[in-house]
Amino acid sequence: MKMISIKKSDWADAMKKVQESYALAGPVKDKGGHTFRELEKEEVPDLDYKETKMSPKEVVMPKTEVMFTYTLDTKKEGHHILEEVPFDKTPRAAVGIRPYDAKAIEILKKNFDTEDYKDPYFLNKYENLTLVGLAENNPLKVNFSTSCGTGPFDESCLDIILAESGDEYIGKVLTEKGEKFAAAAGFAEGDSGIESKIEELKKAAESKIKSSVSFDKIKKMTVLDLYEAPFWEEVGFACINCGTCTYACPTCWCFDIQDEAKGAEGVRTRNWDTCMSEVYSVHTTGHDPRHEDWQRTRNRFMHKLKYYLDKYEDGIMCVGCGRCVNQCPVNIDIRKVCQQMNDYEPSK
Amino acid sequence: MNYYTDKIKEISKKILSDGKVDTVFGFRKGSLGYMSEPFMAKTAQAADKLVFDCNCRMNLVNYVTNRTGKIGIVVKGCDSRNLVTHIVENKIKRDQLYIIGVPCTGLADKDALLEAAEGEIDSVEDDGETVTVKGEGFEKKLSKKDILQSNCRTCIKRNPVIYDELVGEEVPELEIENRFEDVEKVETMSSDERWDFFNDLLSECTRCYACRNACPLCYCPTCFVDESRPQWVGKGDNETDVMTYHYLRAFHDAGRCTDCGACEAACPMGIKMRYFTRKTIKDCVEKYGFETGMNLEQRPALDQYKVNDPDEFIK
Numbered sequence: 001m002k003m004i005s006i007k008k009s010d011w012a013d014a015m016k017k018v019q020e021s022y023a024l025a026g027p028v029k030d031k032g033g034h035t036f037r038e039l040e041k042e043e044v045p046d047l048d049y050k051e052t053k054m055s056p057k058e059v060v061m062p063k064t065e066v067m068f069t070y071t072l073d074t075k076k077e078g079h080h081i082l083e084e085v086p087f088d089k090t091p092r093a094a095v096g097i098r099p100y101d102a103k104a105i106e107i108l109k110k111n112f113d114t115e116d117y118k119d120p121y122f123l124n125k126y127e128n129l130t131l132v133g134l135a136e137n138n139p140l141k142v143n144f145s146t147s148c149g150t151g152p153f154d155e156s157c158l159d160i161i162l163a164e165s166g167d168e169y170i171g172k173v174l175t176e177k178g179e180k181f182a183a184a185a186g187f188a189e190g191d192s193g194i195e196s197k198i199e200e201l202k203k204a205a206e207s208k209i210k211s212s213v214s215f216d217k218i219k220k221m222t223v224l225d226l227y228e229a230p231f232w233e234e235v236g237f238a239c240i241n242c243g244t245c246t247y248a249c250p251t252c253w254c255f256d257i258q259d260e261a262k263g264a265e266g267v268r269t270r271n272w273d274t275c276m277s278e279v280y281s282v283h284t285t286g287h288d289p290r291h292e293d294w295q296r297t298r299n300r301f302m303h304k305l306k307y308y309l310d311k312y313e314d315g316i317m318c319v320g321c322g323r324c325v326n327q328c329p330v331n332i333d334i335r336k337v338c339q340q341m342n343d344y345e346p347s348k
Numbered sequence: 349m350n351y352y353t354d355k356i357k358e359i360s361k362k363i364l365s366d367g368k369v370d371t372v373f374g375f376r377k378g379s380l381g382y383m384s385e386p387f388m389a390k391t392a393q394a395a396d397k398l399v400f401d402c403n404c405r406m407n408l409v410n411y412v413t414n415r416t417g418k419i420g421i422v423v424k425g426c427d428s429r430n431l432v433t434h435i436v437e438n439k440i441k442r443d444q445l446y447i448i449g450v451p452c453t454g455l456a457d458k459d460a461l462l463e464a465a466e467g468e469i470d471s472v473e474d475d476g477e478t479v480t481v482k483g484e485g486f487e488k489k490l491s492k493k494d495i496l497q498s499n500c501r502t503c504i505k506r507n508p509v510i511y512d513e514l515v516g517e518e519v520p521e522l523e524i525e526n527r528f529e530d531v532e533k534v535e536t537m538s539s540d541e542r543w544d545f546f547n548d549l550l551s552e553c554t555r556c557y558a559c560r561n562a563c564p565l566c567y568c569p570t571c572f573v574d575e576s577r578p579q580w581v582g583k584g585d586n587e588t589d590v591m592t593y594h595y596l597r598a599f600h601d602a603g604r605c606t607d608c609g610a611c612e613a614a615c616p617m618g619i620k621m622r623y624f625t626r627k628t629i630k631d632c633v634e635k636y637g638f639e640t641g642m643n644l645e646q647r648p649a650l651d652q653y654k655v656n657d658p659d660e661f662i663k
Binding site: 030140238244256274279327333336 | 378410555585616617
């Protein structure tokens, strides 16, 4: 494994250099804090950030994505036939992504890359993407990533991991994709002491995380026991059923397909959807199996903390980033709900 | 306003034990130091969890729409005006309610608290004049008037207009020099400037609808943005669709909005959508001399017609 280091003062130049062959996404300061988005040429990922309100999910699953175009104009060739939108094959890199947000992309992949169906929209982006992570030395208090099978220094889903250390970034190249990116950016080879330095920083960062969730007992309960637990109405009382948690969440993968036309020209788009909304679950008959607000709240937590857990047998559908905790307008806290579920003792 | 907590608990326990109400809608302490969570107490024991402070940013009237049974509800001045609107609009009956009125000294702006703190916030205490923010290695006393939510700075009714019991002495109402300074600023813009201003204002909207869902006025069984036959508005991030949503929502709230600020407090992206609703408030005040929800006898502004209603704006 190759160790790398780069002086902070050289960072901007390296990123400009890498943009000759890569399109970048990364954290940049916008109004009201940092946001993680596609960057314009010459825009440099700002690694001096605490958090981004919206997760980097958009890099592989845009808020709105055009899938097809069509024309209803019978004078035009190919009218009434959906035309695929060509895929941009420029190599892309998400630079400065938090390690647990990269893990979230792997969780999304479970939905979009299955034996039965391979989603070209997701996979084209995913396969073309290099993940250059920035470890988190000072995790926020709402961060509980270490109890979600990842953490502020999790290397498992990254191609390169960088960590801030004094006036430089030190790091490791973890994959072939990472090697290509490091070469394109001209990252200098670092000394052998870097590995132990990163290990030290990792220990220090992980020890700062005091917040955690347990789901060991949820696994042993039946779906119906949990579904019928008496606490859901209370959990969901405050919930106003907005989409804040689902949109901020790096692992929420639901989408809605829409046709939109102007005159005879139209597009078929795929948009983020939210299970908090009544339109998400209402049937064409008008019947809604989750008509009550609290039933929709229950569904989100059951999906993340029970259905996913049972189906994939790979932990919960949450990486512990804490965005939903911070942003929920009524302060519903997934850590508390998970605890409540795990502590529940169904009456026999 | 922490000092109201004991009184709210006392009243709630009493009305729950006496069977006057089936449940009390209030707030409990949040998991974050600067948040309080809307909470439903069904027993006197549960009522022990009730709190009140400057972090109670949601409008609880939002939770009583079309409810059955008897409900105790904690309301500030603005919320109480929404209760009036709800009663007038037949969304709840007066005799279903036991109204616990809070003479309000204003809510703390969440972003202002986060900005003023020198680290992550563990607790926020509110004595009505001073707000004490504590976290690891810091304790900061802030003058409440410096960190108020912007709607609380132009509040016209801090004391509830309708209540069964007050939790404290009435507080003096504010003397405001120019209540609509912000709206006037927008009114003086050219239409191009205004277009850019609104575009910028809404540029980060994710259509999560937290503003709509936090709003007690937005109780339509199906909101126009969710209609599919016909579908009035696109669902993606198209800026015209985003604008259509915000403008239409403001129009729907015209003559009904009390400027409680729940929409802005709920917005995860910090969008100031009250620029739109406040224009409708200003027009109602200036054109019809109408203030929303001040008493149960008054019909809503857009629900009545007088021959001498101003009409010079109809062209």
